[in-house]
Amino acid sequence: MAVQAALLLGMLLLTHRPGDAAILEANGNLSCRCAKTTRAFIPPWKYSSIEVRPVGSSCRRLEVVIKLKSLERVCVNPDTPWVKKLLQDLPNLRKKEAPH
Template sequence: ILSKPRHEDAAIYTALQPRLGCRCVGTSPQKLKPNSVRKIEVFPVCGTCRRMEIRITLKRGRVVCVDPNKEWVQQLLLDVQK
């Protein structure tokens, strides 16, 4: 059962969403602290979604989608690769 998300939760990835299209319905408006991140998943453009998507799983288990064009997201990806 899915409930209407609160504004701040609008970017939460819905685990029940099938892989028929994009995984994210929106992106988180707030910058995430690097020490709160458990996992980062990058999904390239594909036949069912015409945009690159980045999902971040937080240490508390919450999953959020972020804008891959934001400077802080790009920096986070660079830091993780080091």
């Protein structure tokens, strides 16, 4: 039985393709909300809100979800330059929105 398990594991490692990582990641991260992300730029005037979910035990990757005024939710790739800039500017944006 152990030999069969070792052979199966060896075959899986030899036939592993990069696309398979998404399947493994989805199964290992049951609390992640983003199955897919986009790199496409979304203009700020379309945003209703931004949710940033940090890396944690339930999801092993940073997730950025933009809720649009149309009520659609879009997961954006946090490694995309425009999203990095958005995350960097987010504390300043929150200060501007706070009542004085």
